[in-house]
Amino acid sequence: xxxxxxxxxxxxxxxxxxxxxxxxxxxxxxxxxxxxxxxxxxxxxxxxxxxxxxxxxxxxxxxxxxxxxxxxxxxxxxxxxxxxxxxxxxxxxxxxxxxxxxxxxxxxxxxxxxxxxxxxxxxxxxxxxxxxxxxxxxxxxxxxxxxxxxxxxxxxxxxxxxxxxxxxxxxxxxxxxxxxxxxxxxxxxxxxxxxxxxxxxxxxxxxxxxxxxxxxxxxxxxxxxxxxxxxxxxxxxxxxxxxxxxxxxxxxxxxxxxxxxxxxxxxxxxxxxxxxxxxxxxxxxxxxxxxxxxxxxxxxxxxxx
Numbered sequence: 001x002x003x004x005x006x007x008x009x010x011x012x013x014x015x016x017x018x019x020x021x022x023x024x025x026x027x028x029x030x031x032x033x034x035x036x037x038x039x040x041x042x043x044x045x046x047x048x049x050x051x052x053x054x055x056x057x058x059x060x061x062x063x064x065x066x067x068x069x070x071x072x073x074x075x076x077x078x079x080x081x082x083x084x085x086x087x088x089x090x091x092x093x094x095x096x097x098x099x100x101x102x103x104x105x106x107x108x109x110x111x112x113x114x115x116x117x118x119x120x121x122x123x124x125x126x127x128x129x130x131x132x133x134x135x136x137x138x139x140x141x142x143x144x145x146x147x148x149x150x151x152x153x154x155x156x157x158x159x160x161x162x163x164x165x166x167x168x169x170x171x172x173x174x175x176x177x178x179x180x181x182x183x184x185x186x187x188x189x190x191x192x193x194x195x196x197x198x199x200x201x202x203x204x205x206x207x208x209x210x211x212x213x214x215x216x217x218x219x220x221x222x223x224x225x226x227x228x229x230x231x232x233x234x235x236x237x238x239x240x241x242x243x244x245x246x247x248x249x250x251x252x253x254x255x256x257x258x259x260x261x262x263x264x265x266x267x268x269x270x271x272x273x274x275x276x277x278x279x280x281x282x283x284x285x286x287x288x289x290x291x292x293x294x295x296x297x298x299x300x301x302x303x304x305x
Contacts, residue, residue, distance in 0.1 A: 003303045004272040013266040014049040020262045022054035030213030033220045036061040044068045051076050063088045066097050093117035102132040122157035128175035129163040141185040157193035165200045200225045203259040222265035275301045
């Protein structure tokens, strides 16, 4: 039997989603579409649908991903989110790739390469996730000074990433305050792009006064991940009362529910059915026998997964 599994990408929906994001959130100036991991399976070729519909920056994880973007678009700026090998610095500078600096050691090594072409730099702030990034405000100030004093280095941006979405957790609010504190010795207004992530942050919080850019992933592909306000039953009402109490008690930031945005999934998948079979009550299905039929059922076996 032929395996007829296929994936279809609707480019019209990619374009539609880009317009929906940029038109709804006009208070931001920079919109980063995250296209790492082959645009989450959608393919790097979608870049032009995004760029032609107001997305003005692309973000990827690695140099090879950035080079794949360049096969389809030679102009859009591309931010490489992971620190790159120093041997790739000249490639980054010549191909309009933006490099992330996450600590002083890496910055010193980068400067020592004597980069010959103009290289855009974004500083990564670790505001509480404890992954890559600066945590000390004095080091941030030093990094800014070093970049400004080095020929061919241009400090274009600074950014952070959130560990939680701020849905009644003070870790999110602590991260916001931590970002402000870690950047308190520099003038953020002098840095062209201050950007934050992610899709759910964009949908669920008002614009941050210090930021002019936002990174979106799953929203660009058509999935509205905004938190919902539940009011269908007694438990939901009690939960909402608890959440409101916590928000006031801990002075948590405002949360936006049920954000309306006209996006549609761009990916669809179809496959064939290899066999339909009957499973008796009490029989197990699949590896590890993790599912046990609670009644007689019919199942379809498909050549995928």
